Amino acid sequence: MQSIVLKNCRAVVPEGILENASIVIEDGLIGEIGGRAPAGAEIIDLEDRLLLPGFIDIHNHGAVGIDVNGVERADELFEIGRFLAGRGVTTWLPTLVPDSDETYRRVIAAVGEAVRAQDNMPVARIAGVHYEGVFANTQMCGALRPEFFRTFTGGEVNELPTLADGVHLTTLAPEIAGGIELVGELRRQNWIPSIGHTRADAETLERAFAAGARHVTHLFNAMTGAHHRELGVAGWALTKDEISCEIIADGIHVHPQMLLLALHAKPADRLLLVSDSVAPTGLGDGEYELWGERITVTGGRTQNERGSIAGSVITMLDAVKTYLRLGVTPACVSRMASNNPARLIGLDRTHGTIETAKRADLVALDERGNPVLTMVGGRVV
Ligand SMILES: [Zn+2]
Structure with missing residues (x-):
């Protein structure tokens, strides 16, 4: 499965909100948080939107x-x-x-x-x-x-x-x-x-x-x-x-x-x-x-x-x-x-949090709280 990087988001992690975060998604799982994009990865710019666990x-x-x-x-x-x-x-x-x-x-x-x-x-x-x-x-x-x-x-x-x-x-x-x-x-x-x-x-x-x-x-x-x-x-x-x-x-x-x-x-x-x-x-x-x-x-x-x-x-x-x-x-x-x-x-x-090695089940919300992207098991649906 191709790697994906969700960049430029406000990620809701267990400790609070991680501003300007980028999340690497590999093999359906959350990889490095804040890491460098792997070669050939698809980059999705979330334009400062909130990213939550699904x-x-x-x-x-x-x-x-x-x-x-x-x-x-x-x-x-x-x-x-x-x-x-x-x-x-x-x-x-x-x-x-x-x-x-x-x-x-x-x-x-x-x-x-x-x-x-x-x-x-x-x-x-x-x-x-x-x-x-x-x-x-x-x-x-x-x-x-x-x-x-x-x-x-x-x-x-x-x-x-x-x-x-x-x-x-x-x-x-x-x-x-x-x-x-x-x-x-x-x-x-x-x-x-x-x-x-x-x-x-x-x-x-x-x-x-x-x-x-x-x-x-x-x-x-x-x-x-x-x-x-x-x-x-x-x-x-x-x-x-x-x-x-x-x-x-x-x-x-x-x-x-x-x-x-x-x-x-x-x-x-x-x-x-x-x-x-x-x-x-x-x-x-x-x-x-x-x-x-x-x-x-x-x-x-x-x-x-x-x-x-x-x-x-x-x-x-x-x-x-x-x-x-x-x-x-x-x-x-x-x-x-x-x-x-x-x-x-x-x-x-x-499941249930944005942490390395968890399933990439994620949702990005715009400023009005409407989903702009849902990911299930690392796939955009
Ligand atoms: Zn009922």
Whole structure:
């Protein structure tokens, strides 16, 4: 593969911003930072733009009219992946909502096919899957369909189809029957348990923590809040330093000031951005069919027939822009969009920061925060 040099950029590195940087890209990896261009390298002048590690979205139900639960072929996932790459996302976890066994089998087969074929595609890479809410609390279903919820008696994790290669993450409510044992079983099978769609009390949350739960799905949404006399799931998650939280920064799911509250409360490496995007993302306002219901999208807000918010229509890029608009530094936002999700899913040795020997998954943003270049595995896509 030809070497590339990205020159004249403001690179967001773990220590802060490196002004007037040049980054050598060789064999799909980040080579020397600030080094001399190898002979014959292609030079790309980024004209003083910000260069960040590519975004990693661990909670994404689809975009451009394609719903992950409805996917039948790898091509459809590539279509989502192409759209995401255009918005700076370089890694994602297709996220399933509760559905039938048959649907799970069909979707996981397509995801497996995409994982095997994606290396030469100009798309965001699939790193695994997220099963959202199979084991959720029926009182906290949000837009999920409770008829497909399950409890845990011992074998239910094995009923979920898995990928031969990749991360498996699942959102669960620890207070359901068998919930604590479920956390332990998921850890034994190398899954990442995530607490969400829940109204568990503090004692149950502590038991889930002791069993190995370390992450919370969309902080504040589909959980009990933080009241000054009632801790709630959000209050617990905000104050438990070892717990990482994902947050939907669309300014609709969570008030902008509450986005700052979460940032102030959590250690720097424990808050991460997700899109929670649904199929209409990228298509604009209108009426759509989603998860067996009609949903409307008005001014970027989704609503189903039950009056619930039905996911978002943002991408990670919008979440990044939201936090930048709130005055948060690019280095801090970049941690939330790339480094922290990489660490959660165990990819931080190879992904998530601009450092020598990491994968060249990068995005350059112009002064308005729009991508001018996305690179996946050293290739401009
Ligand atoms: Zn979701």
